[in-house]
Amino acid sequence: MKIVLDAFGGDNAPLEILKGAEMAVKELGVEILLSGDAEAIGKCAGENGISLAHMDILHAPDILTMHDEPGEVIKSKANSSLAVGLKALAEEQGDAFVSAGSTGAVVVGATFIVKRIKGVKRAALASFIPAKNGHFLLLDIGANAECRPEMLVQFAVMASVYMKKVQGLENPTVGLLNIGAEETKGGDLQRQTYALLQKAPVNFIGNAEARDIPAGFCDIVVTDGFTGNVVLKLTEGVAGTMFGMVKEIFKANFKSKIAASMVMPGLKGLKSKMDYATIGGAPLMGIRKPVIKAHGSSNALAIKNAVRQAKLSVEGDVIGAISADLSKMAEAKQSEQQ
């Protein structure tokens, strides 16, 4: 299996990307196709003693920066590491793609270069959010600020496939993010989506209130990209602020510093639960090949974990299963209308 990896995406590129690639080759047994400036990759690997065994390089002279508009990936930055990597994926030079680059550019690039699965209205970006006992998968987290009900239903179907095939959950539960449990709650989007989800081939368990999702109310939370992005960032913000406050309590005086040392392993475990590097990347769903968006500040571990997700997506034939489920839904809808 060959994973295409954007060597120049993210805050810590190319060093951490190359280190992550080396880890992935060793631990996961995959081959890596690096996209990026060939000379710079060779130089970075050489200087840092990174082996490029089982890796090939696709030369891409341009770098897409955070200041570039997402659309530039298919215009002025068509020779960037991101665009060149996605083109290689579209041309079947690799089985899946990983980038820690700009989210918007990954979404636009994948949609226009690799293209959507037949029948998929919009690609959605999903993210694992830490909850009490594990994580839940939230989507869309920002690819589509405004959504229609049919889009949310497709998101639910695609995420269910992902949780089955990649996470190994037998019958993942789906909740619709809403401001109350009753099906009449929320706006038009929520009420119409609720009705559609009841008939969809997913394990829909009803509305999920924001208060309950951190406790692990369901495996998949479906919402529009605006609200999803707010949930993602607010969870991070509240947890971060609370960690900061707890830290201040522990740093207050001599006695509290001793107390801190006594519970340090537990606190470290809690912190690592919230760490994106162990959680993994965000799968972009609805594209013809598996695409994983790693966190912008990914270190080597995060990159390796994103490559693992890509590998599992290929092995589980996530794309084939999504395609099959959406076809079945379309057929059912058609026979219903006849």
Next chain:
Amino acid sequence: MKIVLDAFGGDNAPLEILKGAEMAVKELGVEILLSGDAEAIGKCAGENGISLAHMDILHAPDILTMHDEPGEVIKSKANSSLAVGLKALAEEQGDAFVSAGSTGAVVVGATFIVKRIKGVKRAALASFIPAKNGHFLLLDIGANAECRPEMLVQFAVMASVYMKKVQGLENPTVGLLNIGAEETKGGDLQRQTYALLQKAPVNFIGNAEARDIPAGFCDIVVTDGFTGNVVLKLTEGVAGTMFGMVKEIFKANFKSKIAASMVMPGLKGLKSKMDYATIGGAPLMGIRKPVIKAHGSSNALAIKNAVRQAKLSVEGDVIGAISADLSKMAEAKQSEQQ
């Protein structure tokens, strides 16, 4: 000054409401007009040794339950403690109103019985959300699941008045909840509201990202009622889940239990920061008289604090100031169009 108080609203009515009323009379020097079943109020006060000095009772035989639709407050439940109290407010028998009853019913009842301030498109419910150094005011938190840009601008104006007059902030900062800092981010609602807020008579400091608001990015966060409700409940959910996790770490073994005892005062302080009883009630903005919605599970302290907010709203003439600011805005708009 006389505050109308719904004696039968909330999970702990009437006992905690009456206790809170007694505290308010003693500590705040207000008079209280209790709405509710007169016999039950007398009995509860007598059995619990609560003095009803400086209080009058408005008999209201019916009780509005959480199972009643909000609209019933002006239909089949027009003799409920909530409806009778709001009617008394509309008829100027009191200066402000406090209820811990159903949020939906308070919004509907206040809107139809007391009515909106001239020019106000929709009443909005605001809530104080704990942040790193104090609290920020978030609105709308659920009175209007779907909003138009002009509504959000009015929310910003009303909340600014409240923060000035009741909280004593000189020039409260306003942020528009959005999924990025740039003014092009978000959907139509956010982009249009951004443009309008730049011209509005408020201290608008731009888009507020969900990641930054718990750290105290701005004093007022404006958003639609759907997103606001999600932010309110998710903050509660994430904080609650994290408290639970920290508690488990401290309960793990003998050593961690000792550590817990060493930092207990600090942890208690953190917990009380997140406690609605000390934070106070949610002001319903845009109604002709001050209306405060106390938390459904309010205890006596929370009720007293909600009465204090009502008192400060009257003393600061919040309604007069909102009315004046909205008139000025309407005039400015008119002269702009001429």
